[in-house]
Amino acid sequence: MAYILKHWRGEFSLAISFWVNVFLINMGIRIFEVWLTEASPIENPVVASQVTIAYVFIALAVVYPWQIIGLWRSANKHVEETKKGFWPGAVKVLVVLGLLGTFGNMNVSWPVYKDLYQIGFGKDEYGDYKVELTEHGNLIHLKGGLGFGISKEVKQLVSKNPNVKGIILDSLGGRIYEGRELSKIILINGLDTYTLKGCYSACGTAFISGNKRFLAKGANLAFHQYKSGAQSLDPYVDMPAEQKKDLRIYQRRGISQEFIDRIFKANKDDLWYPTIKEMLNAGVVHEVVNPSNLKPIEYGAINKADLEEAFKDISGFQAIKKYEPKTYQNIISNMEAQMEKGASMIEIQQKVGAYIQGASKNT
Structure with missing residues (x-):
């Protein structure tokens, strides 16, 4: 503490103030x-951003003012003691130039610091x-964006x-x-x-890591x-380089090279949706299953009018x-029964379509 105060008051020689307290310390900061x-x-990007912001604050708001104010005072003291002004004047010119350069760099770097602060301390988009756990407690259901902290919550849920x-x-x-x-x-x-419902972009890295993978x-x-x-x-x-890291995960999971080569071909503002056949053939997905097998849907009160509205566009x-009102009522009753069991709308649509197709073949 005494050393810090001594420099701040300008009590060190000009040489020590410049070469040790400014030049060498700046070298250490740069390293x-x-x-x-x-x-x-x-x-962890959050921790890295927090450390970076803390470093920038300490370097620019604490260390830098301490350096230049102490150096300036040491230069004044040097003039008073030696009556010579060349080196003190040169040092002051360097201080002013450095200060201008620092403000210029701050102006350029401000967007970076702003984004780092948002990542480290702001609300994640x-x-x-x-x-959450599913009803039977043997599955975790993750919904929404992969925001910072989600893996920590999943890890805690798995451990408990x-x-x-x-x-x-x-x-x-x-x-x-x-x-x-x-x-x-x-x-x-x-x-x-x-x-x-779907697993896109960075979510794919998590999905591909499954022992068995179901769509x-x-x-x-x-x-x-x-x-x-x-x-x-x-x-x-x-x-x-980040993409290559995750591609290695796909390779270790035994995904075909042809599929891997296409993963990052789509532009960052676009999406590539592989077909189910492509995913099955490449080993990305092991099996396609009914949604209700994983998590039955709770519809609440079933409204017959809503059912009819949902299926009115199905051909036939x-x-x-x-022309066959009795058959129609049987279909509606069957749909209601399936919904009570938690079947998804796509499952119901497929069964209705298959029923109609079978009926048309028999006529």
């Missing part, structure tokens, strides 16, 4: 900065997720519920880091993976190139209603 951006072991055998992933994607962390949890615990009828997977989510950070994030349905 730490390179380590932080290039070699830091911190993987993908934070609208929900993680040893009977969990799989996880339903219904997500449009989100943070690459969270998709990768979910992948680790799924692999370590040997979980099966499912999707009822519900009506759901799909979708892939595209990764993006940082903050334009100012694009120059600092090696997205091709209105004809049956008009």
Whole structure:
């Protein structure tokens, strides 16, 4: 503390103030900065952003003012003691130039610091997720974006519920880091993976890590190139390298190379939806299942009028209603029974379509 105060008051010689307290300390700060951006072991983007913001604040709001004010005072003291002004004047010119350069860099770097602060301390745009156990307690249902912290919640839920055998992933994607962390949890615990509504982008890394992988009828997977989510950070994030990390997960899961080569072909603002046949052939999906097998749907009060409205566009349905009213009533009753059992609408539509198709063949 005494050393800090001594420099602040300008009591060190001009040489020590400049070469030790400014030049050498700045070298140390620069080395730490390179380590932080290039070699830091911190993987969590939230923690990395918090550390970076803390570093910037300490460096610019604490250390830098201490350095230049103490150096300026030391220069004044040098003039008073030696009556010579060349070196003190040169040092002051450097201080002014450095100050102008710092303000210029701050103006350029402000968007980066703003985005880092948002990641580290702000509300996550993908934070609208929900993680819960299904009714029987053997599956976890993940819904919403892959926001920061979702993998931590899943990990806690798995550790508290040893009977969990799989996880339903219904997500449009989100943070690459969270998709990768979910992948680790799924692999370590040997979980099966499912999707009822769809699993897109970074969610695919988690899905592909399942011991067995199931796709519900009506759901799909979708892939595209990764993006940082903050334009100012694009120059600092090696997205091709991030994509290669996750492609290695697909390779280790035995996915065909032909499929892997297409995963990141779609533009970052577009999506590639592989067909069910492509996913089955490539080993991405092991089986297509009925949604109700995973999680029966609770419809509440079943309204006959709503049922008729939902199926009015099926070819032949209105004809049956008009010409075979008894058959029509049987279909409606069957639909109601299926809904009471928790069948999904797509399952009901398929069964109605199959019934109508079979009836038409028999006439």
